[in-house]
Amino acid sequence: MFDVKNLKVAYGQSVVIPDLSFSAAESEILGIVGRNGMGKTTLFRSLIGMIPTVDGTVTIKGKEITHKPSYKRVSEGVAFVPQGRMIFPYLSVYENLISGVKGGVSEEAVNEIYALFPVLRDMKNRKGGNLSGGQQQQLAIGRALMTNPSVLLLDEPTEGIQPSIIKDISKSLREIRDMKKLTIIVSEQVLSFVLDTCDRIAVIDKGKLIREDKRDAVDAAKIKAMLAV
Numbered sequence: 001m002f003d004v005k006n007l008k009v010a011y012g013q014s015v016v017i018p019d020l021s022f023s024a025a026e027s028e029i030l031g032i033v034g035r036n037g038m039g040k041t042t043l044f045r046s047l048i049g050m051i052p053t054v055d056g057t058v059t060i061k062g063k064e065i066t067h068k069p070s071y072k073r074v075s076e077g078v079a080f081v082p083q084g085r086m087i088f089p090y091l092s093v094y095e096n097l098i099s100g101v102k103g104g105v106s107e108e109a110v111n112e113i114y115a116l117f118p119v120l121r122d123m124k125n126r127k128g129g130n131l132s133g134g135q136q137q138q139l140a141i142g143r144a145l146m147t148n149p150s151v152l153l154l155d156e157p158t159e160g161i162q163p164s165i166i167k168d169i170s171k172s173l174r175e176i177r178d179m180k181k182l183t184i185i186v187s188e189q190v191l192s193f194v195l196d197t198c199d200r201i202a203v204i205d206k207g208k209l210i211r212e213d214k215r216d217a218v219d220a221a222k223i224k225a226m227l228a229v
């Protein structure tokens with residue numbers, strides 16, 4: 001459904017992702033784990049079109065989007081929740097939610113997000129910058145869902161968030177997947193979150209996927225050791 005083949009990404013002469021391939025199916029949650037600096041953010045930014053792709057292909061439902069600008073990828077069904085959340089601090093929660101929507105805003109869609117994350121309804125008139133880290137993460141996920149994606153990319157969603165909220169985010173992502181048959185691809189350093197959330201787990205090292213296991217077959221101790229090196 002979402003297929004990445006022989007992807008190569010570089011900053012100038014510095015190749016960060018030499019040759020990376022993976023596929024994610026409809027309704028699948030794929031976790032990509034790796035230590036700091038292994039290329040997770042670079043991968044996600046290239047998938048959403050913020051960094052140009054040197055080589056390889058990215059397709060969604062068989063349609064190639066490799067060299068399309070970000071807004072076109074969004075209209076093809078890809079949504080991105082960036083590391084650090086990047087919500088607009090001076091806009092209200094409601095304004096943040098609708099900030100990526102092209103054309104008319106469906107209040108039904110907004111209400112669906114409020115049903116998923118009730119705290120956003122309670123705080124809809126508050127400035128985004130006044131929310132806690134966990135609430136901002138829910139807002140960033142809600143904002144991404146407002147574009148009605150079929151693939152949701154999340155870059156390190158647990159960063160700076162307290163453990164009880166991390167559990168909530170994991171539960172919400174699985175709920176959203178069940179409701180919308182979404183494909184979710186999430187990068188992480190926190191293995192416990194990935195074990196709770198994902199159906200399949202891949203390990204990224206120096207821009208390469210060096211291991212891939214179905215959740216049930218994961219040897220957590222082995223992956224933990226890989227993340228600790």
Ligand SMILES: Nc1ncnc2c1ncn2[C@@H]1O[C@H](COP(=O)(O)OP(=O)(O)OP(=O)(O)O)[C@@H](O)[C@H]1O
Pocket residue numbers: 011014016034035036037038039040041042043083
């Ligand atoms: N703008 C840039 N220009 C040049 N090199 C960069 C740039 N951004 C990142 N890099 C390099 O690319 C490599 C991968 O970084 P990236 O941020 O993708 O890793 P990451 O796995 O997301 O790490 P983190 O967990 O710290 O976000 C690192 O060696 C980093 O120094």
